[in-house]
Amino acid sequence: MSDRNSDSLAVAVQELRRTFGDFIAVDNISLSVRKGEIFGFLGPNGAGKSTTIRMLCGLLMPTGGIGTVGGFDINKESELIKRVIGYMSQKFSLYDNLTVEENINFFGGVYNVAKKKKAERKEWVLNMAGLSDERSALTRNLATGFKQRLALGCAILHEPHIIFLDEPTSGVDPISRRNFWCLINEMSQAGTTVFVTTHYMDEADYCDRLALIYRGKIIAEGTPTELRKKYMTRDVLEVNVDKVVEAFNILSFHNIDAAIFGSALHVVVDDAEKSRERISIILKESGVMVKGMDKIPPSLEDVFVTLIEVS
Amino acid sequence: MKTPRIKAIAKKEFIQIWRDPLSLAMAFLMPVILLFIYGYAITFDIDKIPTVVYDMDKSSVSREFINQFHESGYFLINFSVESYKEIDPFLDSGRARVAVVIPEDFSKNIWKGYNAQIEVLIDGGDSNTATIAQGYTLAIAEGFSQRMRGAKVTPLIDSKSRVWYNNELKSRNFIIPGLIAIVMAVIIALLISLTIAREWDRGTMEQLISTPLKTPELILGKLIPYFLIGFADTILAILMSTLLFHVPLRGSVTLLLGLSAIFLFGGLSFGMLMSIAGKTQLAASQAALLTSFLPAFLLSGFIFSISNMPKPLQIVTYFIPARYFVTILKGIFLKGSTLNVLWLEALLLTLFAVLVFIAANRKFRKRIE
Numbered sequence: 001m002s003d004r005n006s007d008s009l010a011v012a013v014q015e016l017r018r019t020f021g022d023f024i025a026v027d028n029i030s031l032s033v034r035k036g037e038i039f040g041f042l043g044p045n046g047a048g049k050s051t052t053i054r055m056l057c058g059l060l061m062p063t064g065g066i067g068t069v070g071g072f073d074i075n076k077e078s079e080l081i082k083r084v085i086g087y088m089s090q091k092f093s094l095y096d097n098l099t100v101e102e103n104i105n106f107f108g109g110v111y112n113v114a115k116k117k118k119a120e121r122k123e124w125v126l127n128m129a130g131l132s133d134e135r136s137a138l139t140r141n142l143a144t145g146f147k148q149r150l151a152l153g154c155a156i157l158h159e160p161h162i163i164f165l166d167e168p169t170s171g172v173d174p175i176s177r178r179n180f181w182c183l184i185n186e187m188s189q190a191g192t193t194v195f196v197t198t199h200y201m202d203e204a205d206y207c208d209r210l211a212l213i214y215r216g217k218i219i220a221e222g223t224p225t226e227l228r229k230k231y232m233t234r235d236v237l238e239v240n241v242d243k244v245v246e247a248f249n250i251l252s253f254h255n256i257d258a259a260i261f262g263s264a265l266h267v268v269v270d271d272a273e274k275s276r277e278r279i280s281i282i283l284k285e286s287g288v289m290v291k292g293m294d295k296i297p298p299s300l301e302d303v304f305v306t307l308i309e310v311s
Numbered sequence: 312m313k314t315p316r317i318k319a320i321a322k323k324e325f326i327q328i329w330r331d332p333l334s335l336a337m338a339f340l341m342p343v344i345l346l347f348i349y350g351y352a353i354t355f356d357i358d359k360i361p362t363v364v365y366d367m368d369k370s371s372v373s374r375e376f377i378n379q380f381h382e383s384g385y386f387l388i389n390f391s392v393e394s395y396k397e398i399d400p401f402l403d404s405g406r407a408r409v410a411v412v413i414p415e416d417f418s419k420n421i422w423k424g425y426n427a428q429i430e431v432l433i434d435g436g437d438s439n440t441a442t443i444a445q446g447y448t449l450a451i452a453e454g455f456s457q458r459m460r461g462a463k464v465t466p467l468i469d470s471k472s473r474v475w476y477n478n479e480l481k482s483r484n485f486i487i488p489g490l491i492a493i494v495m496a497v498i499i500a501l502l503i504s505l506t507i508a509r510e511w512d513r514g515t516m517e518q519l520i521s522t523p524l525k526t527p528e529l530i531l532g533k534l535i536p537y538f539l540i541g542f543a544d545t546i547l548a549i550l551m552s553t554l555l556f557h558v559p560l561r562g563s564v565t566l567l568l569g570l571s572a573i574f575l576f577g578g579l580s581f582g583m584l585m586s587i588a589g590k591t592q593l594a595a596s597q598a599a600l601l602t603s604f605l606p607a608f609l610l611s612g613f614i615f616s617i618s619n620m621p622k623p624l625q626i627v628t629y630f631i632p633a634r635y636f637v638t639i640l641k642g643i644f645l646k647g648s649t650l651n652v653l654w655l656e657a658l659l660l661t662l663f664a665v666l667v668f669i670a671a672n673r674k675f676r677k678r679i680e
Contacts, residue, residue, distance in 0.1 A: 057521050058521075058678075059517065059520055060678060079523070079677070082521060085521070088518075091514035091517070092514070093514050093515050093518035094518070095323065095327065097327055097330050097331070098327070102326060105319070106323045107319075108319070109315050109316055109318060109319020109320075109322070110319050110320070110519070110524050111523070112313050112316055112523070154518075
């Protein structure tokens with residue numbers, strides 16, 4: 001089944017709201033996601049990410065607001081939405097007492113994948129998840145990274161146009177996370193819209209566009225570059241020194257914002273040019289050798305921490 | 312409705328049951344155990360009641376009278392005492408349930424044609440046994456006095472009862488057909504009540520409701536494996552009843568299986584409804600136990616006769632499908648009843664099954680509440 005509308009938006013909602021008793025989980029948010037892009041929905045735990053994604057997938061009735069997903073009304077046509085999306089919930093949601101292959105077969109049946117395509121899609125998922133040799137293994141015995149990839153595979157067996165992934169990388173090791181993002185990237189290249197939530201700020205750079213949700217409200221939105229420009233007004237200097245910990249302590253003592261990044265320091269200042277000399281002098285006086293100092297673009301993590309501190 | 316989806320659900324559910332030893336044991340061991348317990352251990356037949364005798368008369372007549380007790384087969388006269396005082400310990404300890412006391416003038420009175428009295432003490436602790444023992448005693452005394460009188464007086468009314476359908480009055484024949492209903496109720500209560508609630512608990516339901524799967528597909532798909540298991544249990548129970556316990560099966564096997572299938576479908580739909588309403592596994596299984604197993608056990612007429620219940624409870628029994636199924640089972644097994652007789656029960660069972668299946672479908676929400 002194809003999307004109904006021909007316009008360029010995969011998801012468009014206005015004033016979306018959900019309350020649980022007195023608690024406002026999602027507070028009048030508006031979003032639009034273009035077809036084929038990777039849309040990152042970022043925020044700390046409990047910010048309202050899962051509640052939003054559940055409303056978009058037709059799993060949870062909104063308290064207020066209007067909008068469409070895949071061209072279908074989120075208030076009235078949730079069962080039609082379910083035909084064009086793939087959803088991977090935050091909690092691992094495959095049957096752990098079924099084997100890898102049985103799980104794939106099951107979802108193939110539930111999504112009513114055409115008979116001819118079934119075998120081909122199964123092999124595709126097994127390959128993608130790296131589980132071709134483990135097809136008869138019980139799912140409960142798989143490592144978390146493999147479980148996540150299998151869950152993703154099962155959620156997209158029917159080749160949906162829009163994929164919603166709720167914290168797909170939480171609890172997964174860094175290498176598996178990187179691989180997982182490669183997969184997401186491939187799907188986006190193939191024209192699939194990917195709506196993904198995460199609380200790992202360092203994953204934001206994988207996304208085409210981002211929205212940051214905090215306490216039920218969207219506090220920032222844009223491409224990673226836009227967000228950096230718009231919200232990071234202070235400069236970041238990367239300082240290479242011979243004694244990192246000592247240098248960190250000295251700068252902190254002088255009330256200068258610094259953070260250790262490997263063998264270097266990231267120092268946040270109002271103006272890079274003016275501060276350059278001062279940092280140099282302070283460190284030299286204390287016997288720390290400065291090997292180099294460069295102005296660098298701020299990471300998104302810096303941006304979000306700043307934003308959350310403000311709001 | 313799409314068959315591949317129903318098939319996928321049914322297959323998955325079946326694999327899950329198959330891999331869970333507890334479910335498997337409940338599905339196939341429980342019925343056998345229940346049938347054994349009820350078939351062998353519980354019997355309401357009363358014979359060889361231990362009896363103590365205090366014969367003060369010690370005449371040939373009194374010995375002849377005591378012998379009547381012995382010959383009836385219902386009493387086992389294994390103790391004889393010489394005083395009232397000695398009787399008590401026998402009854403108190405349960406070594407004897409009945410004490411027969413024959414007074415000194417017993418034979419004298421009989422020879423003179425007077426009314427001869429005897430005294431019978433019965434342990435009323437088990438009222439069922441007591442009532443039956445009392446009846447037997449009266450019958451023996453009656454028969455004995457007629458013999459002593461000769462055939463001089465013909466009673467005005469001579470009632471000779473003949474028991475139909477279960478002419479040996481074996482309680483086993485009466486219990487076991489009804490037990491099939493109970494066995495099914497156990498499967499329903501303990502197995503299917505978890506099926507939906509477990510998926511909510513484990514988070515797998517969230518994935519399922521995000522798919523285009525339709526509610527009737529989900530419910531039907533989940534019902535099928537339990538239905539097959541329940542049906543296998545029914546056949547097992549019927550085989551055990553006839554081959555092991557020699558309960559006569561006088562009616563049509565096809566009718567029996569057909570009506571069992573309807574009862575099973577209704578019961579499973581009800582268990583499903585409980586599972587949907589219960590949300591957590593604990594709540595669902597307790598609700599199912601309270602609403603299907605216990606009523607089937609207590610209020611179906613399986614053991615406890617409905618006509619002996621207080622009026623309000625009798626009214627309640629009309630709402631318990633097991634009641635109709637027990638009637639059907641006893642009818643087909645013992646009387647060879649056909650649909651001509653059982654049509655109302657069959658109709659009510661079908662009605663119940665359809666209504667509850669619809670209710671389960673309506674109750675299920677493809678949403679997180």
